[in-house]
Amino acid sequence: MKPWLPGLARTTSKESQYASRYIIALTVTLASVLELLDTSIVNVAIPHMMGTLGATLDEIAWVSTGYVVANVIVLPISGWLSVQFGRRNYFAFSIIVFIISSVACGNATSLGGLVFWRIVQGLGGGGLLSTAQSTLSEVFPPQEMGSAFAIFGLGIMVGPMLGPTVGGYLTENYSWPWIFYINVPLGALALLLSLQFVPDSRHGKKAESVDYIGLLLLAIGVGALQTLLERGERLEWLESNEVITYIVASILGLSAFIIRQLEIEHPIVDVRVVKDKQFAAGMIFGFILGAALYSTVFVFPVYVQTLMGFNAWQTGMAILPSAIASGIMMMMSSKLLQRGVKPTRIIFTGVVIFLFSMWQHQHFTTLSGADDFFWPLVLRGIGLGLIFVPLSSVAMANIPLHETPNATGIYNLCRQLGGSVGIAVSATLLSSLQNANRSSLLVHTALNDPATQERLQALQQHFASLSPSEGVAKARALATLSNQISKQAAMLSYEQLFFGFGLVMLLVLPLLTVMKKTRAGNISSDAH
Template sequence: MDTPKLESRYSNETGSPHLLAITIAVMACIIMNVLDITIVNVALPHMEGSLHANSNQITWALTTYMLAMVIVTPLTGLLVERFGQRQLILWSVAGFLVCSVMSGQSHSLTEIVFWRFMQGALGASLVPVGQAILVEAYPREKRGVAMATLGMGTMLGPIVGPVLGGYLTQDLSWRWCFYVNIPVGLIAFTMLLLYIPSFGKSDKPRPIDWLGFVWMAIGLGALQMMLSLGDQDGWLSSRFIIILMLLAGMGILLFVLRSLNVSHPLVNLRLLKDRSLTLGSAGIGLFGLALYGTMVILPIYLQDYMGYEAQTAGLVMAPQGIGSWVSMWMAGRLLNHGANPRWMILAGVTLGATGTWLSLSYNLQISPAWIIWPGVIRGLGLGLVSIPLFTLAFATLSKEQTPEGSGIFNLMRNLGGSVGIAIISTIMTEEAQEAWNQMGGHINPYSAALPRYLRDAGLHQGTLAWQVLGQTLAQHAAMRGILDAFTFLFWSFMAVILIVLLMKNKA
């Protein structure tokens, strides 16, 4: 490692233009990468017609992006050894931009799927390498500021993505959901080229364990596909999902065994002997579950059942992101002043759980204020959890171990998000169906309450009345599924408490 050069180039004070430029460059990379996970969601219906695809086929534009990220993210440490952090992040930004342009130029489903996969693969290292650069660039006593800045970038995508995607799609074209990366990427590339030193490249990099790579790609790839497609295919009622489940279990098991029994593993899973990293990675997985799970529930609730337009729904959801930014800024300052990370996380969990508990009173007639304020409280909690959790997770790792540890940490965040999306989608679907069956059983021509309800609604028994009843029943059944999903998120927040209590209180 070129450690002396690293220390000399990163010896600036926090307020120096040099360090500020590095922070802006890394933030731009992270925002660009995370934004592309969510910005395309609202554009999918518009993409179907242009790319001659149906609603199930077009979801591969999302699935392949996440699939590539999940496979490549754990390779971060190995790639840094071979190319160095500067070269890796520069090539990642350049490749991400090229793939963004080509995704916007796609005219068939095959093209968009291919370029989205390449975009995810080339962009997978942006967050962990950027994370490692900030950890190494800031002095230890100022690291809280660095992590708060980083967290604000990772929170921006899930919050701003649907809003920005809605405006771009409606006012310009779905293709601008990809073209918007160009100015951000060019700013990031220029600043990285000017200010990031060349370091991290090893004179004797580890040989590539190709067999380990095959097992990892099979295991994580099948797991991501299973989570992405499970709900729409009916989980265990689908032979394809069962095959994916078996492949995921076999691949991950063989990858773990291979990694623990070779001298130069593809991913150094032995780092998980560090209790702080292991528990921190589990905690960030639950954090990803809560964050992305919320981002699944709210757009469906607001647009499909409350009648909000995409832009309005995004604006109503945005205060949660503002709450997260405020609490992350506070978390950075508190950590710099010696605050106890464990107590900060517990306070964050309490706020997050409180905001989610308030969401359990949602119905189909509430005002926007009842969406905004629980969101703000939940956002304050998410911000207070993420930064101290990162600080505790990396407290006992050396600088040489940071890039690889960051790859594992971010893999768990991505997987947590995928698991959260899968679980929340399944809960809403299954519980809504169960509620439909339960409530629908009470609607029949022999019900004493039915004529009175129809009379009060100005309806008479007939085709129109049954259509109205069916729509009303579907809305209330879906609302039951949404409330059950919020209940699951509430207990997910509470589970973080158990992890925090087991972590070493050292930062």
């Protein structure tokens, strides 16, 4: 394919194969940001969609669920698809599908139409993440691999964080269709740049046959698992037959898929890469990293919006310093890798800082404000930023370049599923902890308790000054006390969750003992 910009010819010599690497990095990162942005951008617009489309909360939830399920189905096979159709063609086609479906989502006039186009949008977006990472692994020289992952990692961190902010701004100032229309100009820019600069892989080899049965089993297994995670808490888990159906379908589908991929000659996902201990350890660590990132991004906004009264824009502004800190630390961690600092030491430092940040989160109260959030959130960004780049480097260290697209698909799937598990567990624990904490507080606030009676009398006197009816004043006093108990129970629950996130990250530190080889060293040896 000839370049569409005059005077810019592709070069294939060994000396010039890295010439456009930073433009390529920005191109694939932009596409990845759009894909991740759309995982969370719709959340703040859900009430508006319900009103326009006449849908219930349970029905409108499929707008989010359909997108994420389609995403995870495509993620593990994106490497295979990029080899079959050519990386540039597949990447560009994914962007085109994403743009067209975004326009269709904005123009949707029915719930069914919106959910359908969100699924199509998810299928297009799912191919962007893994293709982007495998592209960077090939177009950057070994000594700059850290910088490549830092640029890509910034998009991974910023995308989910900016979603609620951008969605809230567009919905409040324009209308909910604009959360989809915003993808058109940015997607068009990514498309033009990808057609010009993104190269085809030099290492991929097309399969001689297509495993359609494997594709079906993967769609059933991963799709059921993701749907289970998205809807489980809402359906009260094992209390629902629908959830049990998802569990059975997921177990059977994934088990049959793995067995088939190990037996056939041309698998669509080569699961044998998991035999590498370092890659397997990186997958587990990446799963926990995804859980930590998406869980904190999910829980903190819920905390400040329900207890502190923040709107979407204020929440986004509170989170923004954390995203900036992540980006800065990713670049710094890549420089440290280039200077020979062991990636495991950088990861360890990141985990310790993240744990300290979660300890600070544990001290948030119902009276905390933006100033109280600043440094704990910045430290959270620093910790996660220090982990991402070296973890990607060591996870892929033993993977040959021709297996990189396949491995990055599996690695990104683990991180995505980690995020889904983290959000599902957080939502369930938040509800359970609130009930438990409220029950505990009620034990200490019995109506015959002197301190409780004193508080009720003060509230009743206050409301008596506003209403001549003694019965009304007493009822309002009891309701106020009940609300205060619920608010304190919720605050205790958030504190427990925040610290739990840090402890979970701490528990996977022993995996660092398996991670010894660096990505740069592996590529260098390959090159020779």
